[in-house]
Amino acid sequence: MTHIFRLLILAVLFLSCKTQKPSVEKLDKADNFYQNPVINYSLPDPTIIKARDGYFYLYATEDIRNTPIHRSKDLVNWEKIGTAFTNATRPTFEPRGGLWAPDINYINGRYVLYYSMSVWGGERTCGIGVATADKPEGPFTDHGKLFQSNEIGVQNSIDQFYIEEKGRKYLFWGSFRGIYAIELSADGLSLKPGAEKRKVAGTAYEGTYIHRRNGYYYLFASIGTCCKGLNSTYTTVVGRSRDLFGPYVNKEGKSMMDNQHEIVIQKNDKFVGTGHNSEIVQDKKGRDWIFYHAVSVDNPRGRVLMMDQIRWENDWPYIDGGTPSLKAVKPVF
Numbered sequence: 001m002t003h004i005f006r007l008l009i010l011a012v013l014f015l016s017c018k019t020q021k022p023s024v025e026k027l028d029k030a031d032n033f034y035q036n037p038v039i040n041y042s043l044p045d046p047t048i049i050k051a052r053d054g055y056f057y058l059y060a061t062e063d064i065r066n067t068p069i070h071r072s073k074d075l076v077n078w079e080k081i082g083t084a085f086t087n088a089t090r091p092t093f094e095p096r097g098g099l100w101a102p103d104i105n106y107i108n109g110r111y112v113l114y115y116s117m118s119v120w121g122g123e124r125t126c127g128i129g130v131a132t133a134d135k136p137e138g139p140f141t142d143h144g145k146l147f148q149s150n151e152i153g154v155q156n157s158i159d160q161f162y163i164e165e166k167g168r169k170y171l172f173w174g175s176f177r178g179i180y181a182i183e184l185s186a187d188g189l190s191l192k193p194g195a196e197k198r199k200v201a202g203t204a205y206e207g208t209y210i211h212r213r214n215g216y217y218y219l220f221a222s223i224g225t226c227c228k229g230l231n232s233t234y235t236t237v238v239g240r241s242r243d244l245f246g247p248y249v250n251k252e253g254k255s256m257m258d259n260q261h262e263i264v265i266q267k268n269d270k271f272v273g274t275g276h277n278s279e280i281v282q283d284k285k286g287r288d289w290i291f292y293h294a295v296s297v298d299n300p301r302g303r304v305l306m307m308d309q310i311r312w313e314n315d316w317p318y319i320d321g322g323t324p325s326l327k328a329v330k331p332v333f
Helices: 001-030
Strands: 034-035 039-042 047-050 054-060 068-072 078-081 099-105 110-118 127-135 141-150 161-165 168-173 179-183 198-201 205-214 216-223 237-239 264-267 271-275 279-280 289-294 304-312 316-318 327-331
Touching: 047 099, 054 099, 099 161, 110 161, 161 289, 168 205, 198 216, 237 316, 271 327, 304 327
Parallel strands: 237 271
Antiparallel strands: 034 327, 039 304, 047 054, 054 068, 068 078, 099 110, 110 127, 127 141, 161 168, 168 179, 179 198, 205 216, 216 237, 237 264, 271 289, 279 289, 289 304, 304 316
């Protein structure tokens, strides 16, 4: 009897382990997912960089005053670590202006933050400035404006994007008055003497970001209204070109100069106003990820931080379903 009893106990323990194992696997699988929004408070117009310390740093329009900075190891779990400026160090060239649409870069051994400064309706006096720091968390030292709208001859000069090409440095910018580009100085802190602006896209766009891949340049931009709560119509679009300065075209070969494009991200039942995307980040499995902002139908205060995987088909970008995911597989780092 004793021998049989021991066998029964061993059988019960074995079956117990067998029944517990699937729940462990289920937990592991659950840990592989994230949910949108990634951050459920207002962080509009995100820009991101992987710094030399291994962290990703994300900066946003100052719904949090003085340009908020967050950092993460995995693009999913973020901590707020401070702001790029303080009340004492914030730029001042546009009186009472807000700091909008930052663009972070690493240039010549330091972190360079381009920013827009504007008040609502201030299309002729708004402009673009630049600040630098030795560390991604700052403190940032402001170098003042690069130009204002009435100086460069482009109304609503905001939403800048920096890119290097063949050893030269360029700034793209514009908001519903055309997208333009101009060459910068070698340190990126001023316009190159004698540089002339050139127009690269039409009047439907703002929030430019250019991504290089497989011999193409992809001009991502936003159309529609960004900031009307649940009535926002912001939509992320794209065109592509073999040349940095265009022409950028849609799948039918129609030009973004004529406001033709492909839609990448648009609203669904849970999120509207899906626009102003960040740089594309690649994870260790070679998958591409993009941040953008949206208005949550369930929590419509501000513009929350969203992330989705960018996929490619015939050298055109898309996200699954063309609308924000609610739950998706995490990036791998």
